[in-house]
Amino acid sequence: MTQTTQLDVPSRGASTAHPLPEVAIPPAAPSLLGDTIGGERSAGLDSAHRALRDRLGSRGIVHVNSTDTGGGVAEMLHRVLRYSRGAGLDTRWFTIEGDPGFFALTKRLHHLLHGHDAPGPALGPAAVAAYRAAGECNARALLRSVRPGDLVTLHDPQVAGMTLPLRRAGVRVVWRCHIGTDTDNQYTARAWAFLAPFLETADAYVFSRAQYVPRLLGGRHVAVIQPSIDPLSAKNRPLDADTAAAIAGRIGLGEPPAGDRPAVYRRGDGSPAAVRRRPDALFSVAPPPDGAPLVVQISRWDPLKDMAGVMASFADGGHALGGAHLALVGPDVSRVSDDPEGGRVFANCVEYWRGLPLRIRSRIHLACLPMADAEENAVMVNALQRRAAVVAQKSLAEGFGLTVTEAMWKGRPVVASAVGGIRDQIHDGVHGLLVDDPTDGAAFAARTAGLVHDPKRAVSLGAGARERAREHFLDDRQLRQQAALYGTLAAE
CATH class of the missing domain: 3.40.50.2000 (Glycogen Phosphorylase B;)
Structure with a gap:
């Protein structure tokens, strides 16, 4: 599968007038x-x-x-x-x-x-x-x-x-x-x-x-x-349930905070800050209600992450999943410079979402999180992972899967494809649940529904996941x- 793309060969003097951009790295002991x-x-x-x-x-x-x-x-x-x-x-x-x-x-x-x-x-x-x-x-x-x-x-x-x-x-x-x-x-x-x-x-x-x-x-x-993963980063440090719920509400993936108050958290330097930005794009009929189990997949808008496949699995298994809601969350596609496919993948997901019956569409939410402030973006992800009843990672291929490790560290039960490095992280039935065929949407929905309806097992898997992340990742x-x-x- 190829398509014609113009490839420009840089001249001999190109890119030598200035050094490459350097990323500032503040030290931490x-x-x-x-x-x-x-x-x-x-x-x-x-x-x-x-x-x-x-x-x-x-x-x-x-x-x-x-x-x-x-x-x-x-x-x-x-x-x-x-x-x-x-x-x-x-x-x-x-x-x-x-x-x-x-x-x-x-x-x-x-x-x-x-x-x-x-x-x-x-x-x-x-x-x-x-x-x-x-x-x-x-x-x-x-x-x-x-x-x-x-x-x-x-x-x-x-x-x-x-x-x-x-x-x-x-x-x-x-x-x-x-x-x-x-x-x-x-x-x-x-x-x-x-x-x-x-x-x-x-x-x-x-x-x-x-x-x-x-x-x-x-x-x-x-x-x-x-x-x-860094257990002390904004994405992984402890976040109490009330703060997580307030942040999820602020970005439209939970009940909004009373009086539209900002969701306050602490930055890495200890200073207080508030989540004020909202998603750059949000497709949702209404926020997930409090108490509704939330299934979350957070990843880049990459075809190999199979966001559309997660949506199709959820839609087809809607009856078994009861009152659960699904949130598909990724970065602002305009801010990922090295991924030319992101915008197209997100647009395809939106098109698929629009075509779903309202009874299904109202339980599925698509969000592109803002990236102007890296720490604010990270705390949004932290809150959504902690708010999740189940974290999904239905990748068709995966080099490793850091979002899986992040969810494990937070003690969340994970349902993921048995591909690549995910198999090194999760032992099926001990630290999460694996689906052997990443294209088997019915199996993915069934394993997800099983955890949604069995909170005791979900808690047990989450505890095993956190200990494995602490020991190895x-x-x-x-x-x-x-x-x-x-x-x-x-x-x-």
């Missing part, structure tokens, strides 16, 4: 995690950071990706890097620049690596030339800010083209791929054939699952590091693994 992870884990993290500082000397650690908003990688970098800086590591983060044709190409590569085809440019000589030129231009811009010997981690297909020019300049390069599939097919083969020449010179490679590592990297330095584990990898590279 890793010791803040101590009350959550305990003394032993906290001491282990401190020891790992101390050893890495000694090995790095004056060298810095740099991360590069495609955007600082709107996706799991960006969210993870905001959180993890603040602890790195708080540990005294010279850590910086830059985002690349590219035109719409470039991001259409990299979005197609994203789908192919998941084992699915998608519209986009043909992966022929023109695409190779444009991709190489974009990588070289962005690398030259980055080299205005990094030094030989620095360790640069490039995240995902958008930036793999920077590997060779950075290595030629004496920079150590790690390529981290957050996506993949357990089973190779014609689509994954096409993506890896395209990317392989750009990845040959990297010093190390990081994947979220061992099953994602392609055969072409056999014998190379490969690490498996799963993503994680908090940021201290990822920070220790990253320190070990960077320490090895620095010592070579």
Whole structure:
């Protein structure tokens, strides 16, 4: 499946007049995690950071990706890097620049690596030339800010083209791929054939699952590091039920606060703040009433997240789901610069919603959350996940699934597709419920309805989920693994 897309090859001088945009990262002391992870884990993290500082000397650690908003990688970098800086590591983060044709190409590569085809440019000589030129231009811009010997981690297909020019300049390069599939097919083969020449010179490679590592990297330095969440971030810190209900009401996904009062919460620095913004787009006949079970899926408006499939499953299983309501929630599509499909996916969901009978449509709500204030956006997500009776993640493919981890940490029961990294997070019937076939809407509705009507089981699964998230998926584990990898590279 291809479509004609104009790919512009940047000129030799393009993107070199100024450095790449740098993302501000306020430091946070890793010791803040101590009350959550305990003394032993906290001491282990401190020891790992101390050893890495000694090995790095004056060298810095740099991360590069495609955007600082709107996706799991960006969210993870905001959180993890603040602890790195708080540990005294010279850590910086830059985002690349590219035109719409470039991001259409990299979005197609994203789908192919998941084992699915998608519209986009043909992966022929023109695409190779444009991709190489974009990588070289962005690398030259980055080299205005990094030094030989620095360790640069490039995240995902958008930036793999920077590997060779950075290595030629004496920079150590790690390529981290957050996506993949357990089973190779014609689509994954096409993506890896395209990317392989750009990845040959990297010093190390990081994947979220061992099953994602392609055969072409056999014998190379490969690490498996799963993503994680920060329990102290605005998205995951404790939020009492009244505050969560007030925030949900403020954004139209719950009963509105009395007198239209602002929903007050505390920001990361301890200062009080109020949720004042409303969704950039909200399609809802009326807010879900208090007491109605709410099923929530929160994700990007990406076809592989199957938001329309969640809606169809809910509509077809409406009788079994009784008085439950469904909220499909994603970011403002205009603010996710590296995802050209978001607007189309959201528009398709709205069209499907409009065509539903009123008795079903009145129990389904679509919302695009504002992203002008990252912390306000995060606390909105926090409130909706805590308000949920069930959190859904009906992905057709999933590299890992941070929204699943977030819901688990909040003790919410999760119904999810048994795909990709979700299978590493949830043991079926212990930490949540899995649906083997992500396209089986009837099974998804049945498993969701079972939890809606069995609160005791839902509470039990939520408790198991929270303990598993605490043991395996908090940021201290990822920070220790990253320190070990960077320490090895620095010592070579």
